[in-house]
Amino acid sequence: MDFNLIQKKYKNCCHLVIEKQLCLVFSNLQELIAETHGTDYKSQLDEYRNIYTNMLKYSFGEFEDPEKKHIYFKLLQNLLDFSDTVYEHLLVSNSNLYLSKIRQNPSYIKEINNDDLKPDKLFFHYWLTRKYNTISIDIASSIITKPEFSWWEKCLLVSAITLSLEYFFDESKFLLLAEAYRNGEQQVKQRALVGLMINLYLHQKRVKLYPKIEEGIAKLHEIPDFEKQVEAILIQFIRTKDTEKINKKFQEEIFPEMARIQSRIYDKLNMKDLIQDPLQDDKNPDWENVFHDSPNLLNKLEEFSVLQMEGSDVFLSTFSMLKNFTFFDHIENWFMPFYKENPDLAEALKDETGQFDSISFSENMEHSSILCNSDKYSFSLNIQHVPAKERSMVVEMFNMEVKSMDEIASDDDLLNKPSRENNIYKQYIQDIYRFNKLFPHKQNFFDIFSAGAVFHNAHTFRWLIRDEKIIRNIGEFLFEKGYYKDTIEVFSLIDNCSDNFELWQKIAYSWQQLGDYSKALEYYLKADLMEIRKAWNIKKIALCYRRLGDYEKALHYYLEAEKMEPDNIQLQANIAHTFFDQKDYDNALKVYFKVEYLTPDNHKIQRPIAWCSLMMQKPQTAKKYFEKIIDKEGNQHDLLNLGHVEWCMGNKKVAIERYHQSLKASENNINWFTEEFMADSEILIRYGIDPLDIPLMRDLIILQEESQ
Numbered sequence: 001m002d003f004n005l006i007q008k009k010y011k012n013c014c015h016l017v018i019e020k021q022l023c024l025v026f027s028n029l030q031e032l033i034a035e036t037h038g039t040d041y042k043s044q045l046d047e048y049r050n051i052y053t054n055m056l057k058y059s060f061g062e063f064e065d066p067e068k069k070h071i072y073f074k075l076l077q078n079l080l081d082f083s084d085t086v087y088e089h090l091l092v093s094n095s096n097l098y099l100s101k102i103r104q105n106p107s108y109i110k111e112i113n114n115d116d117l118k119p120d121k122l123f124f125h126y127w128l129t130r131k132y133n134t135i136s137i138d139i140a141s142s143i144i145t146k147p148e149f150s151w152w153e154k155c156l157l158v159s160a161i162t163l164s165l166e167y168f169f170d171e172s173k174f175l176l177l178a179e180a181y182r183n184g185e186q187q188v189k190q191r192a193l194v195g196l197m198i199n200l201y202l203h204q205k206r207v208k209l210y211p212k213i214e215e216g217i218a219k220l221h222e223i224p225d226f227e228k229q230v231e232a233i234l235i236q237f238i239r240t241k242d243t244e245k246i247n248k249k250f251q252e253e254i255f256p257e258m259a260r261i262q263s264r265i266y267d268k269l270n271m272k273d274l275i276q277d278p279l280q281d282d283k284n285p286d287w288e289n290v291f292h293d294s295p296n297l298l299n300k301l302e303e304f305s306v307l308q309m310e311g312s313d314v315f316l317s318t319f320s321m322l323k324n325f326t327f328f329d330h331i332e333n334w335f336m337p338f339y340k341e342n343p344d345l346a347e348a349l350k351d352e353t354g355q356f357d358s359i360s361f362s363e364n365m366e367h368s369s370i371l372c373n374s375d376k377y378s379f380s381l382n383i384q385h386v387p388a389k390e391r392s393m394v395v396e397m398f399n400m401e402v403k404s405m406d407e408i409a410s411d412d413d414l415l416n417k418p419s420r421e422n423n424i425y426k427q428y429i430q431d432i433y434r435f436n437k438l439f440p441h442k443q444n445f446f447d448i449f450s451a452g453a454v455f456h457n458a459h460t461f462r463w464l465i466r467d468e469k470i471i472r473n474i475g476e477f478l479f480e481k482g483y484y485k486d487t488i489e490v491f492s493l494i495d496n497c498s499d500n501f502e503l504w505q506k507i508a509y510s511w512q513q514l515g516d517y518s519k520a521l522e523y524y525l526k527a528d529l530m531e532i533r534k535a536w537n538i539k540k541i542a543l544c545y546r547r548l549g550d551y552e553k554a555l556h557y558y559l560e561a562e563k564m565e566p567d568n569i570q571l572q573a574n575i576a577h578t579f580f581d582q583k584d585y586d587n588a589l590k591v592y593f594k595v596e597y598l599t600p601d602n603h604k605i606q607r608p609i610a611w612c613s614l615m616m617q618k619p620q621t622a623k624k625y626f627e628k629i630i631d632k633e634g635n636q637h638d639l640l641n642l643g644h645v646e647w648c649m650g651n652k653k654v655a656i657e658r659y660h661q662s663l664k665a666s667e668n669n670i671n672w673f674t675e676e677f678m679a680d681s682e683i684l685i686r687y688g689i690d691p692l693d694i695p696l697m698r699d700l701i702i703l704q705e706e707s708q
Contacts (some may be wrong), residue, residue, distance in 0.1 A: 013029055017076055022643060035046060041086055048075065048082065055071060109124070123159075154185065165195070166198070207459075234456075243433065300448065315371060365398075413442075456636065501537075505523070505524065626638055640658075644680055
């Protein structure tokens with residue numbers, strides 16, 4: 001059986017158990033067991049089948065079994081665990097899979113004891129072990145709580161448990177992560193909470209069958225600021241949605257623009273032909289002009305600086321090319337916290353010339369909040385490939401940059417700096433992101449980022465967050481980032497207040513942005529029932545009615561808004577547009593003239609004035625305004641319309657000239673010209689143009705254009 005099919009059948013088995021369709025579970029498991037070629041699994045499956053058969057037989061007898069519920073849920077757990085066992089067997093026996101190959105690593109030991117507490121052995125044991133026995137649980141618990149183990153060793157253990165739980169469900173792994181959050185140092189507990197949240201999401205349906213997990217999460221609410229920390233992690237996960245967009249912008253806009261500027265400076269100064277420049281220490285007077293040629297670059301770079309300080313991941317593109325060091329051949333190093341005593345780091349920064357202070361550099365790097373741990377290692381490992389003379393300069397520049405950025409980050413009043421805990425979350429989630437995107441064997445692991453995890457839709461979301469204010473904060477963040485579908489889902493969780501008009505407005509606006517004007521209208525109307533009516537809300541109601549084609553109601557609400565904002569020019573334009581939609585060109589024209597009078601520099605208003613004049617049999621006025629707009633920003637549509645006006649006025653030669661100009665402006669798009677020309681037939685006929693002449697005029701223009 002193909003492994004993808006095996007994986008699919010395994011997942012289906014788990015789904016069927018959770019959905020309590022056990023008759024189907026047994027037949028699906030039978031097929032998986034056949035792939036193992038073992039008899040022990042078959043006898044175990046038969047035992048579970050007999051238990052269930054007997055349970056069904058006696059469930060509806062004369063006497064109710066008080067243990068039935070307990071036996072049933074224990075059977076569900078056993079079947080899930082049994083499915084895991086069979087699946088693990090098939091995983092390990094497939095020599096082509098990364099998991100099977102990695103188990104051959106000498107650092108991996110199946111059974112652990114107190115003599116095997118080296119970091120690499122700990123990582124591999126706790127990652128590759130499907131189900132922890134009592135000894136493994138006790139040792140892990142001891143490591144988490146004992147001060148003789150370093151913080152980074154504990155962090156690595158937490159990452160191993162997190163990674164293992166993604167592969168293999170185990171109640172004890174959830175409980176260990178909860179314990180690490182309760183009792184670990186700051187770096188440890190933050191990683192544990194991230195691991196818990198990821199796996200509660202991945203196993204959101206299965207955890208319902210394990211009440212101890214829910215109880216363990218409930219106890220975490222006793223810890224101060226637990227829900228605020230969950231909120232910070234969720235917001236950081238939301239920020240990762242922007243990472244691909246940021247990376248794309250770097251590749252397509254920033255890097256090419258910087259390269260273009262550098263190239264232009266060289267060409268401008270003819271630097272390729274220079275041997276010596278006696279003025280090399282002077283500032284180049286042309287540099288300012290070069291940047292004037294690219295005014296958006298500095299704005300873009302400033303934008304990325306703001307994104308970085310807010311916690312967005314702006315360095316993926318930069319450091320993705322620096323993940324080819326042998327350091328990253330070892331899976332555990334993708335999760336290794338950056339600590340200055342790391343022997344790999346000491347080797348990379350070894351400098352016999354004494355030209356830079358590696359200790360100071362390592363300390364600055366460890367405490368910096370700019371880079372995630374993975375990128376810190378990339379930067380540091382790359383130092384060894386920088387020539388000795390330039391190395392001290394690079395390090396000094398980095399130290400200065402770190403100092404500058406950390407000073408900015410420490411100014412709460414300036415940028416509302418994330419707390420130290422938030423920086424740990426940010427860096428760890430970025431580490432996980434790099435692992436999922438850049439690890440050579442990434443296809444063997446679940447990528448929660450590509451899966452588009454929607455934490456707020458999970459059954460376990462309410463296990464983690466009870467405070468409606470925090471739920472509101474998450475919704476507000478999604479709203480500000482423009483994730484409107486998610487915004488609606490989060491706000492709907494707390495849409496239970498009788499006077500929450502601002503929430504309803506934001507739900508309405510989100511529906512509007514998604515193009516569902518009917519749902520948007522529902523919530524705008526709900527908000528409008530409040531005692532204090534707002535012009536903004538009324539205008540949105542009018543907009544929705546207009547988009548839905550109910551122009552009468554749209555006009556009613558626009559006129560209501562006009563009473564509140566009589567000097568609002570945009571509102572006047574919308575009123576005119578609504579008259580226009582109703583084909584009430586007389587009233588539309590009156591309002592358009594008003595808008596033109598109030599905004600004489602707004603030449604765009606001339607276009608609807610011209611069209612309304614044409615529709616009202618006022619060709620002279622229509623001609624005047626079409627000519628005005630053509631002088632400013634005319635396009636093929638304006639030229640076509642002016643051709644109609646000239647023809648309607650009897651100026652056939654001028655009309656033909658305008659039609660040719662229109663066709664040329666459309667880049668000789670015959671299909672466009674034909675469709676638009678014939679669509680206006682009714683207008684031309686109302687002016688007395690013979691219907692027969694309309695297709696003849698069309699073909700004349702096309703033939704003349706083709707003959708040129």
